[in-house]
């Protein structure tokens with residue numbers, strides 16, 4: 001994983017400040033959760049990190065190097081976003097291999113890396129399956145495999161489990177946490193679910209109206225008077 005330094009990051013839409021001078025440091029290999037209500041700026045922050053949206057001002061550095069002007073594919077980050085759907089006309093293996101195709105990785109290496117990524121999310125036997133034959137949880141795992149297949153140093157996840165039922169969600173929380181431990185990838189996870197944040201995180205950054213209101217480990221955060 002790599003450390004992430006965000007300095008005075010702002011994003012305005014018209015006159016509205018979705019992010020208001022955010023300072024945030026994420027440690028190498030850490031699982032940090034952005035917790036906040038709908039509209040608080042969580043997605044805006046992830047989109048800026050991913051390079052899908054340009055901040056109005058401020059800077060973002062990965063491993064000490066400013067990446068604010070780098071295009072998404074040069075940032076070496078994996079993303080699991082709600083609206084980043086799988087390709088329904090491709091099978092599981094082709095979906096997972098897609099980021100490698102974008103990066104012009106050769107066929108044999110792609111096959112090997114796809115196999116390993118699918119093993120990691122426990123879908124080893126499913127490479128040939130069409131997407132529409134999978135359950136919600138299996139699809140979420142395919143999305144996860146696609147995000148880690150090129151061995152990113154940073155993983156961004158925006159409410160990846162919100163479409164799943166409670167039981168599956170709790171199961172996937174454990175799986176994601178387990179995978180994080182295995183990969184040692186610096187992870188920023190977005191949720192509005194306090195319990196989910198408490199279960200999964202090394203630290204939680206509480207975001208409110210485009211600002212980090214509080215940041216601490218789960219225990220300290222909720223034992224505070």
Ligand code: ADP
Nearest residue numbers: 013017018036037038039040041042043044045
């Ligand atoms: P969250 O992810 O915490 O729900 P967002 O980052 O999506 O919050 O949104 C933060 C604020 O910015 C919201 O008030 C939202 O309406 C506004 N916003 C987000 N995207 C746009 C956009 N493209 N144009 C205008 N306002 C936006």
Ligand code: ADP
Nearest residue numbers: 071072073077078079084085098099102103146
């Ligand atoms: P490029 O500029 O090389 O086309 P993108 O900016 O489209 O790369 O992709 C950024 C990241 O998002 C990549 O890591 C890629 O794996 C992922 N990605 C790109 N397009 C999609 C997509 N349609 N569905 C899922 N993931 C995608």
